[in-house]
Amino acid sequence: MYRTHTCGELRIEHVGQEVTLAGWVAAVRDFGPLTFIDLRDRYGITQLVFDMQTNPELCESARRIGREWVIQARGKVRERSNKNPNRATGDIEIEVHQLSVLNPSKIPPFTIETHTDGGEELRMKYRYLDIRRDPVKEKLLFRARLAMETRLYLSSQGFVEIETPYLIKSTPEGARDFVVPSRLHPGQFYALPQSPQTFKQILMVAGMDKYFQIVKCFRDEDLRADRQPEFTQIDCEMSFVEREDVLQTFEGLIRHLYKSLLDIELGPFPRMTYEEAMTKYGTDKPDLRFDMVIHDISEHAKGKGFQVFDSAEIVAGLCVPQRANDFTNRIIKELTAWVQRPQIGAKGLVYIKWNADDTTKSSIGKFFDDETLRSWLAHMDARPGDIAFLLAGKKGETLRQLSELRLELAHRLELIPDDTVKPVWIVDFPLLEWDEDEQRFHAMHHPFTAPRDEDLPLLDSTDHSDHLRIKANAYDLVINGAEIGGGSIRIHDRTVQMKMFRLLGFSPEEVEAQFGFLLHAFEYGAPPHGGIAFGLDRLCAIMQNQKSIRDYIAFPKNNQGRDIMIDAPAPLEPHQLEELHLCIRNNAQD
């Protein structure tokens, strides 16, 4: 062992002890008679001191040491005259009498500090230096603790972690698979799993009763910011359960994680139907840390001769409480431009100010009388001092725009308390979505999601509008406006599953080729079952109030799906392609 102690563990009670430390040089400070080195490892920083008077040679060699060199120092622990209360080891220092350089270092391309001068790309290329920085290191440690606590909790509840295979079969449904050519079976491919969905259902048929796995999943998507081609899921499934059992179990998990990792006690999680979420927040991921719900005032605003409203499917808005004064003409103009950006796509923005002095002011004051405006304000639960914003248009679009506006206003006005945690279960999702382009249904969750029992008869209808009314026995867990998990009670009846596949436009041959093994399994005693999966990285980020998941991943890919540290992906050697019976298409040029 190169050390007797870590750089984080020495305290005042160790004074007088002879110790050996090893670590990285965080800083060298030369004060003439004394030279100090801050020695860093994963556990902390300890101050080394070299004395020009008692040991000039050693002190000289300490001065020649550079940042991030790896050194080993032997010496005696002594009390510091100048204590550093911000550091756990701040009461002591090491009077060094022996020093070895274990490995020198080039000058790092960015500073290894909490606030670094390194840009994103540089930090990724030198990820091994980036991880030495506290913010990244602490996030990796947090993630490891979260994974461990998850395992402990689920094990205590009787769940068994079972590994499912990574080399599986491609299913063209849904997102794109990453595939793996087989050398031994020319022209054939494995696929990397987008999730262990079918395997966990098979495990329920196999009687494993309660399964979980912290598992990598793969999705070959066109990358967006903060999406990774490989990502980690807490994947769970249980048998003989109904929706409420699943919600209770995993509410328990999330509560345990908040308590054990952050010492936060969460109360029971409220439930909200998809319909209520869409109506009140314009999204199925409502951020409940602040109010400002959406009010539909169509019936009061339409049919009064104002063309914009009359031609709209919906007129709806929200109220910013007690901030009417903040919204000057300039700011309202700017906000109008913001909602008109293509990402939001609104045509315009209507406001109604209800001033503290009880006067009103509105961008549509010339089209409506004061009484009408005041009646709308009343319908929106406004009070004097509030300002209301209205949008009009197609229902789905307008609600989405209001949802974006709601979040934007909350950010601008700093209405979101940092230390609040607002979980909510969203339930009763529609089972199916109609795809206008392809003129077919898609499963809103996935094709294995069960309809609610009461909606089962609608599966047999031949009317698409009946199908759209079917509610899924599905649920999402949303915390602070982010979806951190979702799942459903599954179909365990082969006949119902076949009906579902038919609705989704699969031919019996396609079903047999892609899902045959699951349907066959259903013929041999499939129990009622359901489950859920959480995004581990997302959960970490939400729990720590972080915007990006990237620093919870030790070696993330960039937005182009590249690992720029190792430079992957990369071309293969010709003999590798040959062994795999593959050739590259001619038009495949970067």
Place this chain on the structure above:
Amino acid sequence: MYRTHTCGELRIEHVGQEVTLAGWVAAVRDFGPLTFIDLRDRYGITQLVFDMQTNPELCESARRIGREWVIQARGKVRERSNKNPNRATGDIEIEVHQLSVLNPSKIPPFTIETHTDGGEELRMKYRYLDIRRDPVKEKLLFRARLAMETRLYLSSQGFVEIETPYLIKSTPEGARDFVVPSRLHPGQFYALPQSPQTFKQILMVAGMDKYFQIVKCFRDEDLRADRQPEFTQIDCEMSFVEREDVLQTFEGLIRHLYKSLLDIELGPFPRMTYEEAMTKYGTDKPDLRFDMVIHDISEHAKGKGFQVFDSAEIVAGLCVPQRANDFTNRIIKELTAWVQRPQIGAKGLVYIKWNADDTTKSSIGKFFDDETLRSWLAHMDARPGDIAFLLAGKKGETLRQLSELRLELAHRLELIPDDTVKPVWIVDFPLLEWDEDEQRFHAMHHPFTAPRDEDLPLLDSTDHSDHLRIKANAYDLVINGAEIGGGSIRIHDRTVQMKMFRLLGFSPEEVEAQFGFLLHAFEYGAPPHGGIAFGLDRLCAIMQNQKSIRDYIAFPKNNQGRDIMIDAPAPLEPHQLEELHLCIRNNAQD
């Protein structure tokens, strides 16, 4: 919830309670007035009873139920008149008054019993039925407990579980990679990791100090029995350590696993050099549960005019203690045929019997006088009643053949105690192996393994025989003759690493292309470090005295690398190939 209790938890103290159970029908027994159903779930079996007299209708419907149907039964717990002491729930039964069929089942293609009539292929195709069988279920549960205990132990020792990426870069060195074509980067590929080796070393450079991960690894090998293309490793690495620190740490892990899972206390593990293992056991994986070491008697047996011995590089043998009588001429003839099989490849087998009456008998009695034979027996520590077997030939081959013979004899004579655990660390492996075909060196472990400090100067020699003398700072853990883990102290000095790559015949360009990122990392303060990796499946099998790892894997591949349950690998859709910029070579026909 479909049940109030599992099928494994009801006891005599529950008598009188109203309960609901759900599970699979293991057996229906119709005794006229009474019908019994054994109801099974993961936790056990509970007997349900239906009474023809009190509820004929219900009893009739119970009789119509088949094996492996999923049912729900409500009833009252009562004491059994006829207790079953072999079953945890054997004191009670459920007097059922309500019964629902949750899902019927086809007749399973094999019996769901500890000893099944299903063949290997059938069991794999219907793996969901196979897992319902106790032997498979219990192995999956054991594996999960082993993984959990591993995590608990390593966490308690300060190790942090960190996930490394699965989509990495192909390195043509070593076994073949599975590769993953990139759609976004035409003509480029990711590779699936054969191990997280370079990433864990990068994590040491990153200062994470103690890393572990239970992780899937991938190797595209021509499959042998009991090799899986994807397999699970307990992968570990630590900084500022020497060999002894690593051995102590992971001896601690293995001891913890034996204690916590099997209640077996293991003493300190002995260490044996590679050379001693090869000399005494003919293998670097010696089974120490029995003796019969190999004795080299070349100096006593050669140069005496017997051509077979005189032309041999080595004459060596082993003694079977006190079993001379068991070896009749017929058995010796049969054993001779066994060593002459191509898998073993010996030319012949020489025996010397030292009978209990002190007479001797030997297949080479006519070439050597009795005194000479007796002197060899003495050199082999034989006693009257023993029989010695000798082989002669090239050194490496002969030792390997003796190693096989030793195991074969032990199995035939049942010399291996079932309940003994004999771990041993094998150390001081050669760093390099000479490949006659390719006329180049290979790294015996991998190119990152450090030489022993004292052998470092030999790296600079230009003499191949010096290079072959270099010992690696590497170690394998062998238990009961099976390698369950291996590792090494790594090279952390860029100059030494470059020398190693040069010895292995890499050009500087190849090194830069394949390992550049690691060598660059070594320029920024790499600490001394070392690690180890264990085969999780193998460890499970060894701990439970099982020959095959396959039942520790929920969904294993067969010997051709196929998952026959889901039928993977499989051809892709043409549009998938197109998106990936790939075509299949014409000669790629099955």
